[in-house]
Amino acid sequence: MGLTLFDKLWQEHLVEQQPDGTDLIYIDRVFLHERTGSIALSSLAAAGRRVFCPQQVFCCMDHIVDTYPDRSDDTTMPSGRDFIVATREGAQAAGLNLFDLDDPRQGIVHVVSPEQGIAQPGLTLVCPDSHTCTQGALGALAWGIGSSEAEHALVTKTLRVKRPRSMRVRFTGELQPGVTAKDMILYLIGRHGAAGGSGCAVEFSGPAVQALDMEARMTLCNMAVEFSAFTGLIAPDAATLAYLQGRPYAPRGEHWTAAEAYWRTLYSDADAVFDAELEVDCGNIQPQVTWGTSPQHVVDVTARVPAAVSTDVVSTDAVSTDAVSADDASTDAGDAAGRARALDYMGLEAGAAIAGTPIDCAFIGSCTNARISDLRLAAAVLRGRRVRPGLRAICVPGSMQVRAQAEREGLDQVFRAAGFEWRASGCSMCFYAGGEHFGFQQRVVSTTNRNFESRQGPQTRTHLASPATVAASAVTGVITDPREMLSQ
Numbered sequence: 001m002g003l004t005l006f007d008k009l010w011q012e013h014l015v016e017q018q019p020d021g022t023d024l025i026y027i028d029r030v031f032l033h034e035r036t037g038s039i040a041l042s043s044l045a046a047a048g049r050r051v052f053c054p055q056q057v058f059c060c061m062d063h064i065v066d067t068y069p070d071r072s073d074d075t076t077m078p079s080g081r082d083f084i085v086a087t088r089e090g091a092q093a094a095g096l097n098l099f100d101l102d103d104p105r106q107g108i109v110h111v112v113s114p115e116q117g118i119a120q121p122g123l124t125l126v127c128p129d130s131h132t133c134t135q136g137a138l139g140a141l142a143w144g145i146g147s148s149e150a151e152h153a154l155v156t157k158t159l160r161v162k163r164p165r166s167m168r169v170r171f172t173g174e175l176q177p178g179v180t181a182k183d184m185i186l187y188l189i190g191r192h193g194a195a196g197g198s199g200c201a202v203e204f205s206g207p208a209v210q211a212l213d214m215e216a217r218m219t220l221c222n223m224a225v226e227f228s229a230f231t232g233l234i235a236p237d238a239a240t241l242a243y244l245q246g247r248p249y250a251p252r253g254e255h256w257t258a259a260e261a262y263w264r265t266l267y268s269d270a271d272a273v274f275d276a277e278l279e280v281d282c283g284n285i286q287p288q289v290t291w292g293t294s295p296q297h298v299v300d301v302t303a304r305v306p307a308a309v310s311t312d313v314v315s316t317d318a319v320s321t322d323a324v325s326a327d328d329a330s331t332d333a334g335d336a337a338g339r340a341r342a343l344d345y346m347g348l349e350a351g352a353a354i355a356g357t358p359i360d361c362a363f364i365g366s367c368t369n370a371r372i373s374d375l376r377l378a379a380a381v382l383r384g385r386r387v388r389p390g391l392r393a394i395c396v397p398g399s400m401q402v403r404a405q406a407e408r409e410g411l412d413q414v415f416r417a418a419g420f421e422w423r424a425s426g427c428s429m430c431f432y433a434g435g436e437h438f439g440f441q442q443r444v445v446s447t448t449n450r451n452f453e454s455r456q457g458p459q460t461r462t463h464l465a466s467p468a469t470v471a472a473s474a475v476t477g478v479i480t481d482p483r484e485m486l487s488q
């Protein structure tokens with residue numbers, strides 16, 4: 001029987017099977033950020049333990065950093081300085097790679113890693129952060145861990161892990177103009193539930209995935225964790241190789257040739273069997289926008305807010321449902337009580353059109369949608385237009401490299417002229433706990449990945465959408481289908 005891509009990656013890194021049923025997996029690279037990494041580093045230092053292979057450990061400053069461009073205060077959070085200082089000092093003492101606040105490579109960990117060529121096909125890569133799955137877009141086995149697991153990985157270069165099940169999601173057909181990878185993943189979660197990929201390593205494949213550029217693939221994999229997956233991954237192909245070649249940490253010369261030969265073996269064999277398979281026809285996907293407080297609370301931007309009692313979670317196109325069931329999804333945020341509470345929290349009426357809902361703020365940022373292609377897409381909508389007066393609009397590039405590239409292309413001028421704040425890089429308004437936030441109950445259309453209660457500030461009402469939808473909504477001041485503005 002053939003092997004899946006996931007089987008190949010797992011097998012390659014399996015050190016031994018443990019008596020308790022877990023597997024000991026070799027870890028190639030560890031990423032840390034100041035919010036959780038500082039805790040791991042301080043705890044290791046207190047226990048007198050050493051990082052085993054410092055050159056394979058990379059530290060970012062992103063979660064609680066000041067994103068006002070002058071960076072006058074390092075952090076916007078009163079207790080933030082301690083995290084930053086602990087990470088800086090811990091990284092320097094252990095000889096780790098550090099992308100500090102004044103480094104031109106600084107940015108959000110899951111943006112920086114692929115950008116620098118650190119995430120590569122065939123590697124295992126972990127970080128105490130749930131969106132590490134983003135990096136599976138390059139064909140790496142990358143997943144989020146806790147900070148005590150991070151300590152274990154730092155000291156031993158291994159981790160004990162329960163082997164996840166495997167799932168394949170095939171995206172067929174073609175995306176319509178104005179529909180993006182963000183819409184693909186929101187649509188998938190809307191149809192199969194926020195628990196739809198529970199416990200699975202989910203391989204995204206099919207012609208519509210192959211047609212995505214690398215940054216769009218990262219957006220798709222980023223939200224695998226919102227699908228409750230162990231991780232998301234995409235088989236490396238010519239686009240992956242072209243993206244990686246020449247990046248600072250990518251192999252060179254004969255090392256590249258050897259790596260490429262291995263990378264070309266990383267795909268699911270034709271006769272590989274998955275524990276579960278889903279198929280999605282991209283021709284059906286419209287721009288998506290969430291209406292509630294779970295990523296599965298999502299509708300077409302042209303649709304109405306659903307009634308609390310109905311459920312739009314289905315599992316009908318699952319070929320095999322060993323690992324998935326509609327019940328899994330409908331027991332959590334999909335249930336009637338959850339939906340009613342979400343409607344109430346969001347201040348929305350069932351049956352009302354979602355388009356036309358007035359918003360207070362627009363946010364373009366995060367590891368989901370703040371790479372250069374996302375900024376270009378938003379700028380294509382904003383060029384020659386202005387943000388609706390009174391609305392607060394913010395653009396926070398995913399890294400300082402993205403910011404610099406955008407400035408070379410004059411995109412910052414487009415954002416500024418439209419009335420957007422143009423920031424330095426960090427997690428910023430993706431994450432209330434980072435110190436910056438929107439106001440009480442403000443309604444935000446956002447390119448981020450989580451719309452939980454109070455995610456972006458006190459009782460904020462977050463609507464997740466693509467950069468095009470966020471930009472179009474910023475212009476009109478109401479939730480807006482971006483397609484008309486994109487075609488003009």
Ligand SMILES: CC(C)[C@H](C(=O)O)[C@@H](O)C(=O)O
Nearest residue numbers: 035036063128129130131431
């Ligand atoms: C702070 C960190 C642990 C957290 C995560 O793991 O995802 C954050 O990045 C988030 O997006 O909520």
Ligand code: SF4
Nearest residue numbers: 131366367427430431
């Ligand atoms: S941008 Fe948001 S989702 Fe991504 S790592 Fe930062 S806080 Fe988490």
